[in-house]
Amino acid sequence: MTTAGSSPIVILSKGTASSRGTEVQNNNISAAMAVAEAVRTTLGPRGMDKMLVDTIGDVVITNDGSTILKEIDIEHPAAKMVVEISKTQDTEAGDGTTTAVVIAGELLKGAKELIELDVHPAAIISGYRSALKLAKEALDEIAIDMDAIENDETLLKIARTSLTGKGVDVAHDHLAEVVVAAARAVADEEGVDIDRINVERKVGGRVNDTFMINGVAIDKEKVHSGMPDRIRDAKIALINSSLEIRKTEFSSEIAIKSPDQLQTFLEREEALMKEMVEKIKASGANVVFCQKGMDDLVQFYFADKGILALRRVKKSDMERISRATGAQVITNIDMIDEEALGRAELVEERRFGGDKMTIIEGCLDPKAVSIVLRGGTDYVVSELERAIHDALNTVGSAIEDRKIVAGGGSPEVELAMRLRSYSSRLKGKEQLALKKFADALEVIPETLAENSGFDPMNKLVELRAMHNKGQKTAGIDVQTGKISDMLEQGVIEPLRVKRQALNSAVDAATMLLRIDDAIPMKGSSPGERK
Incomplete structure (x- = not known):
């Protein structure tokens, strides 16, 4: 220049x-x-x-x-x-x-x-x-x-229009019903928060097998085979802390000079973990979702007391469960009580193809729902996910703006x-x-x-x-x-x-x-x- x-x-x-x-x-x-x-x-x-x-x-x-x-x-x-x-x-x-x-x-x-x-x-x-x-x-x-809140047929037409041509035409009527039901379930006076709709993918079955849960679906399974597969009248604890013995943040060592001392040390660790489980059980909880790690011994004690437990649950899933069930996220086991627990009619582990998921259903006022996508291949399910995303947003826009x-x-x-x-x-x-x-x-x-x-x-x-x-x-x-x-x-x-x-x-x-x-x-x- x-x-x-x-x-x-x-x-x-x-x-x-x-x-x-x-x-x-x-x-x-x-x-x-x-x-x-x-x-x-x-x-x-x-x-x-x-x-x-x-x-x-x-x-x-x-x-x-x-x-x-x-x-x-x-x-x-x-x-x-x-x-x-x-x-x-x-x-x-x-x-x-x-x-x-x-x-x-x-x-x-x-x-x-x-x-x-x-x-x-x-x-x-x-x-x-x-x-x-x-x-x-x-x-x-x-x-x-349009009065979108009261006009399901109009919302179904909007959903069908969005879904048409996106590789899911064979089931677009069924999918439109799922989309509208999900959007209306989370709608409130402030609008439609699509983030409250959890979309999970499970390869297998047909696109028509896609379904909505009036609650939350978690892509996790129970941590111990001895735990029940199904809990009715679930009282749910959400815990954002490790259910295991905490490691120190600095290097340390314990001098053990005899087998008796080793046995005492192990018994003390076991007692601490058993105490954790007893506190949770005493609150009335029969289902536990833990955001962090869970010791094998804690898993055993939960199974022994008939408690269904999951570990390393995503933060976003914890938030959805909280909205759906009314449970408070607890960061300190000592603070857990009956008031902090959420409620649901059913928490169940279900099998989809070769995978398992945990389903929470029958929440009083969910404001958080889940859609489980099915399809014959991963390509089909991926495209279905994109189509559902667009349809949810268009239906949400119509509900909020009431203009078409x-x-x-x-x-x-x-x-x-x-x-x-x-x-x-x-x-x-x-x-x-x-x-x-x-x-x-x-x-x-x-x-x-x-x-x-x-x-x-x-x-x-x-x-x-x-x-x-x-x-x-x-x-x-x-x-x-x-x-x-x-x-x-x-x-x-x-x-x-x-x-x-x-x-x-x-x-x-x-x-x-x-x-x-x-x-x-x-x-x-x-x-x-x-």
């Missing part, structure tokens, strides 16, 4: 290269468009899957946009920015990642065409921001109010039509940006049609005609290719997913358009300076 004038002044160190202006903008836009193109074919119920293979040969098969972008190895900094925006979409809405990235790619494609016509990036950014505001206002206008929109590309076409109508009233280059924004929105119905094997332009023309006639909820039936009322078809989505997808796409596009220089930082090697 040098200053202007007859005598150049060198600013950057030797061997450092930088790119400026149109060159860096084109590079960034091309990288972002490549990311969008990578996930575009996965969009919609009939989208294709991607096989991701890591350096050691492990394979992930998925059409979940968030997972694809998280797992693929991306080097270009602009592409990484798009991936970060996709993470925000997943965090805020739980679904719609592919939609956000594909729209961002089209926004940048349109911006590139305008830049080639000498439209300044600042004007494009201003136009995109104005279009975003108008689009969100229009979204709010076409959104449909039609799917099938319907809202995007409606918004595009309104933006074009508004842009005709404007003068100057901002009008061009609004039209490009409208074009970018229509990439969603185009892609849905293309991924379903239909002619995208023909379907888009049909959609525009229907919306011009006032049919705001007309969208593409990806199974038949017909233009249908998406509300009647039961294809609906939460408003939050669409709003956040627009926000994420515009944030990604404007962030990249504002960059006009790429300069290597200190510490980068010459080989890294491009």
Whole structure:
């Protein structure tokens, strides 16, 4: 980099290269468009899957946009920015990642065409921001109010829409019921805390065997074969301390000079551990979940007294058990009493295939439930887990916001039509940006049609005609290719997913358009300076 004038002044160190202006903008836009193109074919119920293979040969098969972008190895900094925006979409809405990235790619494609016509990036950014505001206002206008807490059928439709096309279509009705039941179980006046829904995976059986427990499922088994498999009217103790003799934090040694002294020492250790078990038993507990270690002798004493015990239970599971049963987490055995215990109708160890799990059922006011996923292979269960995650978030969003929109590309076409109508009233280059924004929105119905094997332009023309006639909820039936009322078809989505997808796409596009220089930082090697 040098200053202007007859005598150049060198600013950057030797061997450092930088790119400026149109060159860096084109590079960034091309990288972002490549990311969008990578996930575009996965969009919609009939989208294709991607096989991701890591350096050691492990394979992930998925059409979940968030997972694809998280797992693929991306080097270009602009592409990484798009991936970060996709993470925000997943965090805020739980679904719609592919939609956000594909729209961002089209926004940048349109911006590139305008830049080639000498439209300044600042004007494009201003136009995109104005279009975003108008689009969100229009979204709010076409959104449909719903009483999600009392309308199970609407929630089931939302869950089915989210699950469709994610490799679990054979059981999507059953899974939708499981998702809605789980979301409603943890819903309260503050919303739906998805973290209260514990999802456990067990390979084996069919996807239809997936079930919800109105309580907690722990991927642990009892620590001693002599313990009971089942405890009814369970009184549960949660202990966050080691049930074993503590080791000193500094080096020490005990001098034992005779067999009698050794026997006395061992008897004292045994007495201490027996005392621990007696205190727990005296509180009334018949089930113990310990977050830390448990001595073999303690395990034996628990078994002898008919207490079911698990050790090294995860902190997150301890918290879920506490919510579900009302148990307090005890850090000091001396403080345990009946009031600290949780209650459940049943705690049982069950076998699933070759594995065992511990199930806690019949909690009074659970506010924490579990979904146990089943499937024939690990690939199936992994994809099912991702599908359930998206469905839980979309149902949770609908319960919290009570606003929905039609799917099938319907809202995007409606918004595009309104933006074009508004842009005709404007003068100057901002009008061009609004039209490009409208074009970018229509990439969603185009892609849905293309991924379903239909002619995208023909379907888009049909959609525009229907919306011009006032049919705001007309969208593409990806199974038949017909233009249908998406509300009647039961294809609906939460408003939050669409709003956040627009926000994420515009944030990604404007962030990249504002960059006009790429300069290597200190510490980068010459080989890294491009």
